Amino acid sequence: MTDEGDTETLLAIVASLVDEKPSSEAILNALVESDGDPERAAQLLNHSHPNPDNGGGKGKRKRTSNLDSWIRNPNHTENTPKDASSSKIQRTSSPSKKTTPVSDLMTVLKQPTQQKSSKPRKPLTLSTPDMISKHTPCTIHSSVLPPDLASRLFYSMEESSRNWQRNKWWLFDRLVESPHRTSFFVRKTDGVDDDETWHQSAQYWYNGRVTDTQDTFTPEMEEACQIIERLVTQEIRKRSFRYPLEWSGGDTGSQTDLLWRANVAASNRYEGRTESVGWHSDTQTYLGPYCTIASLSLGTRRVFSLREVIPSSEAEARRSQTFNIPLSHNSLIIMHASCQERFKHSIPPQAAMDVYRPTHPRFSGGPIEPSNCRINITFRFYRPDFRPNSIPQCKCGIPMILRADMKNRIDGQQDKYWWTCHAGAQNDGKTCNMWKVMEMEIEGRGPTIESARRKEATSSGASSGALEKEDGDGTK
Numbered sequence: 001m002t003d004e005g006d007t008e009t010l011l012a013i014v015a016s017l018v019d020e021k022p023s024s025e026a027i028l029n030a031l032v033e034s035d036g037d038p039e040r041a042a043q044l045l046n047h048s049h050p051n052p053d054n055g056g057g058k059g060k061r062k063r064t065s066n067l068d069s070w071i072r073n074p075n076h077t078e079n080t081p082k083d084a085s086s087s088k089i090q091r092t093s094s095p096s097k098k099t100t101p102v103s104d105l106m107t108v109l110k111q112p113t114q115q116k117s118s119k120p121r122k123p124l125t126l127s128t129p130d131m132i133s134k135h136t137p138c139t140i141h142s143s144v145l146p147p148d149l150a151s152r153l154f155y156s157m158e159e160s161s162r163n164w165q166r167n168k169w170w171l172f173d174r175l176v177e178s179p180h181r182t183s184f185f186v187r188k189t190d191g192v193d194d195d196e197t198w199h200q201s202a203q204y205w206y207n208g209r210v211t212d213t214q215d216t217f218t219p220e221m222e223e224a225c226q227i228i229e230r231l232v233t234q235e236i237r238k239r240s241f242r243y244p245l246e247w248s249g250g251d252t253g254s255q256t257d258l259l260w261r262a263n264v265a266a267s268n269r270y271e272g273r274t275e276s277v278g279w280h281s282d283t284q285t286y287l288g289p290y291c292t293i294a295s296l297s298l299g300t301r302r303v304f305s306l307r308e309v310i311p312s313s314e315a316e317a318r319r320s321q322t323f324n325i326p327l328s329h330n331s332l333i334i335m336h337a338s339c340q341e342r343f344k345h346s347i348p349p350q351a352a353m354d355v356y357r358p359t360h361p362r363f364s365g366g367p368i369e370p371s372n373c374r375i376n377i378t379f380r381f382y383r384p385d386f387r388p389n390s391i392p393q394c395k396c397g398i399p400m401i402l403r404a405d406m407k408n409r410i411d412g413q414q415d416k417y418w419w420t421c422h423a424g425a426q427n428d429g430k431t432c433n434m435w436k437v438m439e440m441e442i443e444g445r446g447p448t449i450e451s452a453r454r455k456e457a458t459s460s461g462a463s464s465g466a467l468e469k470e471d472g473d474g475t476k
C-alpha cells in the first residue's frame, strides 16, 4: 500500500522539522493547534507561540517554493513542545523509535487541510445503511457471506496473517513501518482475462519492495469473491450517476454479466484496539479513475472513518466532516466511484473494543475461540487498461504511481490525475521527482463510460461525426 496513513505522514514530517524529537502526543497536539499544517506545527514546537498570520514569531521559517527541499533541509531552531489541550485530529498508534509510519511527497501535497480559522466539526456516526448512502459514496451490506463461510474465511486468514509483514518504506531520510500487517493476493482465475501480469502489481502493494510473494486467492477467498462480485455489480447498476472516466468494459447490458470483477485482493490484520491505518486514499495506479473497492470485515468490530477533502476552491465556504462507520464481522462496505477522489479513509485506534466470538468453532467439535483481531479483505478490480505494462516509468526506471488531484478537483468531469515517481519509497528516499498528468485518451486507455457514450452516439447517428476516435483496447 503506497499511501499509508496521512496522520503518520504528518507526524514524521513534523518530527523531521524539529531539533529534538517531541513525543507523538506533543506533535499531534501541535498539529491540532495548527489545523494540520506541518510547518506551523513545527513552528509551534520550535517556538513558544509564533503567529504566522501576523508575520510570524521569532525565527519563523520561510516556506520554500519546493516542498521537497523544505522537508529535506529544515532550518532547525530551538525546541519547546507546546502542550495543546484538545485533539480532534485522528490519532494513530505511536510510531516506533526506529521507524515512523508515513508515505510519499504527493501524499504530503494532498493533505486534507482544514480552514485556517475554523475548528474541526464533531465526527458523525453513521449507523444505518441509509445514513451511509446519504453522506458518503459508500454502501454497506451486513451478513454478506453465509455465516459458516465467514467463519472459515476468518479462521484461515487469521492463521496465515500471523506471518504477514508490516509494510516498510522510506520517507525522505527515514524508514517507516505500517501500524498493521498486510498481504496481497492475485486471483488464480483472473475474472477478466488470462493475463498474468497482475502478479507484478504485488510489488506496488509493498511500496516497490521486491518480493517473492505470489499469494493467490485461497479457496475460501474465491468462494467469498464470487458472492461479492455479484453484489458489487448489482450495486453499481443501481447507481444513478456514473462518472465519465469509470471503466465501462464488459457491460453488454445483460443482467448476468459482471460489470465488476475482483482480480486482486489486499488484506490487513489489525491486532487489538491500537493497530490502525491512518488517513489515506487508495493509490489508483492499476484501479484507474473512479474505481470501486469492496472491503470485507471479519472478526472484531472496528470503526472505519471517512473524511471529505474539501477542494481548494471551496475551502472558505465549507468545512470537512468526519464520518465514523462501525464495521462488524461479515459486513461489506463498498467504496463506490469518487470515494478515492473525494474522501480519505482510516481505521483509527480505539479506546475500547469488543472481543469477537465466532459463531462456529475452528474445528468441528472444538471450542469457540474469542479473538481481538480484525481481518479486512479489500477486493479490487485492476482495470485491463491500467495493466502493469501500460504504466509509465519515471527516470529511476520504475513504474510511477497514479493519484487523483483531490484539492483541485472540479466536478467529476474534468478532474486531473498525476503520475508521480515512487522510487523513493525503497531507495533510501531518493527519487527523481518526475511527475506528469495522466491523459486517458492520449495514453490510449478505456473504454470508459464517456467513450462508450460517444461511441453509442456516433453509431446511432446522433453525433456530428466529429468524435471518431476509437476506444483504446487497453493493451499498451
Ligand SMILES: O=C(O)CCC(=O)C(=O)O
Pocket (backbone or CB within 6 Å): 001, 266, 268, 277, 282, 295, 304, 345, 346, 347, 376, 378
Ligand atoms: O481495514 C480497512 O477496512 C481499510 C483498509 C484500507 O484502507 C486499505 O487497505 O487501503
Ligand SMILES: [Fe+2]
Pocket (backbone or CB within 6 Å): 280, 281, 282, 345
Ligand atoms: Fe485504503
